[in-house]
Amino acid sequence: MGAETQVDGAMLSTGPGVEDFVALMKPRVMSLVVFTALVGMVAAPGHLHPVLAFIALLAIAVGAGASGALNMWYDADIDRHMARTAARPIPRGLVTENEALTFGAVLAVTSVLTLGVLVNWVAGGLLALTIGFYMFVYTMWLKRRTPQNIVIGGAAGAFPPMIGWAAVTGGVSLESIVLFLIIFMWTPPHFWALALYRCRDYERVGVPMLPVVAGLQETRRQIVIYSLLLVPLAMTPSFIGLGGIAYAVTSAVLGAIFLWLAFKVYRTCEGRAADKAAKRLFGFSIFYLFALFAVLLGERLADRLTGLAGVVG
Amino acid sequence: MGATEQMSEEQAEAERQKRQRLRSIAIAVGLGVLVVLFYAATIVHLGGNALNRPF
Numbered sequence: 001m002g003a004e005t006q007v008d009g010a011m012l013s014t015g016p017g018v019e020d021f022v023a024l025m026k027p028r029v030m031s032l033v034v035f036t037a038l039v040g041m042v043a044a045p046g047h048l049h050p051v052l053a054f055i056a057l058l059a060i061a062v063g064a065g066a067s068g069a070l071n072m073w074y075d076a077d078i079d080r081h082m083a084r085t086a087a088r089p090i091p092r093g094l095v096t097e098n099e100a101l102t103f104g105a106v107l108a109v110t111s112v113l114t115l116g117v118l119v120n121w122v123a124g125g126l127l128a129l130t131i132g133f134y135m136f137v138y139t140m141w142l143k144r145r146t147p148q149n150i151v152i153g154g155a156a157g158a159f160p161p162m163i164g165w166a167a168v169t170g171g172v173s174l175e176s177i178v179l180f181l182i183i184f185m186w187t188p189p190h191f192w193a194l195a196l197y198r199c200r201d202y203e204r205v206g207v208p209m210l211p212v213v214a215g216l217q218e219t220r221r222q223i224v225i226y227s228l229l230l231v232p233l234a235m236t237p238s239f240i241g242l243g244g245i246a247y248a249v250t251s252a253v254l255g256a257i258f259l260w261l262a263f264k265v266y267r268t269c270e271g272r273a274a275d276k277a278a279k280r281l282f283g284f285s286i287f288y289l290f291a292l293f294a295v296l297l298g299e300r301l302a303d304r305l306t307g308l309a310g311v312v313g
Numbered sequence: 314m315g316a317t318e319q320m321s322e323e324q325a326e327a328e329r330q331k332r333q334r335l336r337s338i339a340i341a342v343g344l345g346v347l348v349v350l351f352y353a354a355t356i357v358h359l360g361g362n363a364l365n366r367p368f
Contacts, residue, residue, distance in 0.1 A: 110347070
């Protein structure tokens with residue numbers, strides 16, 4: 001602790017750099033949020049002026065960054081003790097907790113007001129709900145209390161396509177709820193695959209992740225259950241007119257691979273092979289979600305280009 | 314990390330001032346972007362009506 005304080009003192013004496021505040025915003029999470037929000041915007045019926053669309057995406061990105069900063073502020077005590085999070089700006093002493101809190105709060109208020117005033121208040125309200133849900137429901141309430149933390153908290157990560165959709169249409173509809181549900185159902189198997197091989201980290205800091213509380217085998221069983229719910233759900237856009245043939249094929253093929261990897265995790269319980277299976281599922285789950293949304297985006301863009309060509313021709 | 318710990322007081326002060334300046338510039342750029350976005354969005358909302366006025 002002494003060395004840590006010494007290092008903290010040396011670092012804090014020069015003050016935080018701009019890049020430390022950027023790191024507080026979790027840029028990698030932000031990029032996924034922007035991507036899913038963009039898909040929501042493009043998939044939505046109607047038209048939004050490109051300037052307003054850009055503003056909406058920027059506000060959603062900044063709102064996601066605010067959530068990241070507020071999460072790092074609140075979780076600084078446990079972040080210090082986990083390998084995955086020990087290098088974050090607060091545990092390293094690069095940014096103080098108060099600076100992170102102020103930064104996050106200012107960004108949260110600014111992003112919500114900007115989206116609400118300049119685009120529409122349904123989108124602004126959903127962004128406020130997302131930030132509030134991630135901060136108060138997930139980070140402050142559920143994360144340290146129940147193994148269902150990421151199941152319910154996953155809703156925060158599922159809102160962005162809904163916000164994008166609302167930015168264009170000014171409302172919520174079945175299609176945007178389906179996009180929400182896909183990410184919502186994807187989150188548990190995705191995070192529990194990570195938790196399977198990082199469970200000692202969570203155990204050390206007392207976060208009741210499912211593998212810590214219910215054991216590894218129960219976690220593997222839950223991964224399979226949620227995967228069985230996710231895969232058919234991820235195919236529904238094709239049945240409600242949101243996705244086309246390319247989406248139907250992609251969601252079916254990748255869904256089959258997802259299930260195969262989930263069952264492999266379930267059946268591989270011992271040693272390094274078990275960790276490897278969990279890592280493979282975790283890695284594939286990211287690709288799976290990205291690919292589904294990318295195909296949806298590609299189809300919609302192709303539709304619009306075809307429509308545009310028809311008008312010009 | 315070691316290098317930072319070995320910094321002399323003058324070096325640390327110079328580094329502190331440099332970071333302070335960069336933070337100030339970043340805040341200024343952020344506020345500038347916000348002003349431009351609000352201006353642009355206002356023009357978009359007004360649309361063609363912005364030019365539709367009696368002379």
